[in-house]
Amino acid sequence: MSTKVYAGTEVSVNDEGFFTDPGQWREDMAAEIAQEAGVGDLTGRHWQVIHFMRTEFAQKGTGPTVRALGKTSGVSVKELYRLFPKGPAKLAARIAGIPKPRGCI
Amino acid sequence: MTKRIVILGGGTGGTLAANRLHRALAGECEIVVVDRDDDHVYQPGLLFVPFGLAHEEDLVRSRRRQLHHDIAYRDSGVDHVDVEANRVHLADGGVLGYDVLVIATGARLVPEETDGLTGPGWMTRTFSFYDLEGATALARALREFDGGRLVVNVVDMPIKCPVAPLEFCFLADWYFQERGIRDQVQLTYVTPLDGAFTKPVASRTLGGMLQDKGIELVTEFNTGEVDGAAGKLISFDEREVTFDLAVVVPVHGGAECIERSWGLGDALGFVPADEHTLQSKVRDNIFVIGDAAAIPTSKAGSVTHFEGEVLTRNVVRFLAGEQLDASFDGHTNCFIESGFGKAVLIDFNYDTEPLPGHYPAAVGLPLLKESRLNHLGKLMFGWLYWHSLLPGRDLPGVATEMPLAGKHLEVR
Numbered sequence: 001m002s003t004k005v006y007a008g009t010e011v012s013v014n015d016e017g018f019f020t021d022p023g024q025w026r027e028d029m030a031a032e033i034a035q036e037a038g039v040g041d042l043t044g045r046h047w048q049v050i051h052f053m054r055t056e057f058a059q060k061g062t063g064p065t066v067r068a069l070g071k072t073s074g075v076s077v078k079e080l081y082r083l084f085p086k087g088p089a090k091l092a093a094r095i096a097g098i099p100k101p102r103g104c105i
Numbered sequence: 106m107t108k109r110i111v112i113l114g115g116g117t118g119g120t121l122a123a124n125r126l127h128r129a130l131a132g133e134c135e136i137v138v139v140d141r142d143d144d145h146v147y148q149p150g151l152l153f154v155p156f157g158l159a160h161e162e163d164l165v166r167s168r169r170r171q172l173h174h175d176i177a178y179r180d181s182g183v184d185h186v187d188v189e190a191n192r193v194h195l196a197d198g199g200v201l202g203y204d205v206l207v208i209a210t211g212a213r214l215v216p217e218e219t220d221g222l223t224g225p226g227w228m229t230r231t232f233s234f235y236d237l238e239g240a241t242a243l244a245r246a247l248r249e250f251d252g253g254r255l256v257v258n259v260v261d262m263p264i265k266c267p268v269a270p271l272e273f274c275f276l277a278d279w280y281f282q283e284r285g286i287r288d289q290v291q292l293t294y295v296t297p298l299d300g301a302f303t304k305p306v307a308s309r310t311l312g313g314m315l316q317d318k319g320i321e322l323v324t325e326f327n328t329g330e331v332d333g334a335a336g337k338l339i340s341f342d343e344r345e346v347t348f349d350l351a352v353v354v355p356v357h358g359g360a361e362c363i364e365r366s367w368g369l370g371d372a373l374g375f376v377p378a379d380e381h382t383l384q385s386k387v388r389d390n391i392f393v394i395g396d397a398a399a400i401p402t403s404k405a406g407s408v409t410h411f412e413g414e415v416l417t418r419n420v421v422r423f424l425a426g427e428q429l430d431a432s433f434d435g436h437t438n439c440f441i442e443s444g445f446g447k448a449v450l451i452d453f454n455y456d457t458e459p460l461p462g463h464y465p466a467a468v469g470l471p472l473l474k475e476s477r478l479n480h481l482g483k484l485m486f487g488w489l490y491w492h493s494l495l496p497g498r499d500l501p502g503v504a505t506e507m508p509l510a511g512k513h514l515e516v517r
Binding site: 068078 | 327329342356373401
């Protein structure tokens with residue numbers, strides 16, 4: 001566990017950079033986290049996914065997997081990989097300030 | 106009035122739940138099992154079919170005959186469940202009201218969800234061994250395969266029996282050695298995970314076994330497209346793996362009748378349930394067992410077996426208006442066939458990952474280690490499945506709760 005400063009505010013994150021307290025997240029932090037994660041500038045499509053992740057987490061207590069995201073967010077899996085290269089579910093969760101999606105076993 | 110329990114699905118979970126509930130509630134409840142066909146497939150046996158070690162006739166029995174004769178069997182598909190009205194609408198037009206519904210509809214293979222997978226090359230160059238048709242077709246293709254690159258690919262999690270694709274690799278290594286052409290076959294395991302398996306200690310052991318057997322491991326590969334004509338897997342981030350023969354485990358979803366039932370399933374068609382009581386999140390009188398459940402366990406027959414005891418107790422308690430038992434611990438127990446008459450055993454639950462040691466106690470089957478004893482255990486399990494597990498009996502020496510005795514906890 002360590003801390004980071006985004007948009008001038010100190011927040012707690014885990015070893016992989018995920019927020020440990022999603023309540024500390026604010027929208028104006030997203031751009032900085034995205035730069036740090038190598039995602040670049042956030043577009044409207046990125047934001048659609050980020051808002052969706054926040055809503056899902058609020059309702060279900062865990063972020064969706066890439067496949068579930070592709071079925072329910074209105075953004076296809078192909079596009080998700082263009083927006084968040086390498087790992088859309090993980091990267092979007094990190095930028096949205098929610099814990100790493102619980103992997104399947 | 107006699108209460109009615111309707112069980113959707115006559116596979117492992119539905120059958121053992123029906124038989125256990127019948128024993129617990131004999132005479133007090135009417136129990137109806139619904140399934141669309143009468144073919145109960147012993148799914149752990151599918152792994153052996155491609156290598157000529159098992160055949161269709163060894164693996165399929167009547168669903169109806171695995172049920173106690175006082176349990177009603179309804180031979181029909183399910184159109185949808187109306188959770189508001191407590192009714193199941195059957196594909197044959199019938200309607201079944203229920204007091205308690207047990208969902209045991211399993212997982213469904215969805216190869217068409219991956220671009221190109223069911224296109225050119227499907228069942229000639231790209232196969233799945235996760236159903237009888239695919240496993241049987243693959244047996245022919247393996248017999249004719251005389252060299253080149255064989256790729257085993259898991260498209261995405263969750264899948265049934267997450268160790269089965271690894272077992273396929275180990276058996277393929279053995280099979281081609283037996284045929285004397287192992288040096289002409291390149292074996293590659295391509296997985297979306299960041300290692301050979303989901304849990305760290307087991308992942309290291311199994312990864313080491315792949316290495317020892319000369320099986321290449323490609324990780325974090327999220328298959329976006331399968332091009333059977335060109336012989337390549339293409340990931341969403343545009344990496345490619347070429348193949349001469351591909352054994353692909355397609356993505357899984359829940360049963361279509363779940364997707365057609367308002368409020369019942371999640372985005373993938375699995376039914377969200379409490380991971381300790383197995384009561385569904387949508388309605389108090391709906392319970393879920395086996396692969397159909399969206400809970401953080403492996404989709405495996407052993408999990409289903411261990412769930413059986415808690416599920417039965419909770420249906421009985423629910424009917425009596427009592428508090429549910431929240432004791433299901435996620436216990437999973439898998440024999441991993443490793444070739445040459447040996448197997449590895451892993452045993453774990455929600456809180457404890459697979460560790461070395463012995464099962465069920467300090468004297469017992471070796472854990473996380475190749476042994477002949479485990480291979481015999483795996484073979485014996487086929488008999489136990491039909492004669493103990495499906496009838497809903499407890500297996501001798503195998504408790505529902507995961508044992509800690511015999512496990513080496515200090516390894517990490």
